[in-house]
Amino acid sequence: MKKKVMGIIAAVAIAAVVGYNTFVSQNNMQLSALVLANVEALARYEYPDMGITCNQSKHTTPGYCWIGKGECFQWSQRWIDCEFTGYMSHTCNTPCP
Incomplete structure (x- = not known):
């Protein structure tokens, strides 16, 4: 023990x-x-000044910063709906509300 x-x-x-x-x-x-x-x-490294221009509406052509996602029906037709992403490389426009 x-x-x-x-x-x-x-x-x-x-x-x-x-x-x-x-x-x-x-x-x-x-x-x-x-x-x-x-x-x-x-x-101390800083990125150079650069601007990002995004459209505030998915109905503008081209709709920068929007990407196609989902679908909607407008005027008896099927359309791709757009979703905001924030990336300028994405473009999408749609008549969907």
Whole structure:
């Protein structure tokens, strides 16, 4: 029984030391000046100014930022309905309400 208790105490002590060393090593991480300079250089990159022009209505021709999805019936004909996507590469127009 005494050996069992001593074994449990030893295991708990070892786990505590390992946990403490892991905690200290994670909080002690320091980056070199070169790494910090690289991070700052990458953070400064900006995209050039560009505008996105989306039509607010799917009834305009061409309906930029709209894509065909689903269908509707208008004037006894079947039409593709449009859904707004926000991507200028998508175009769709429809007489559907």
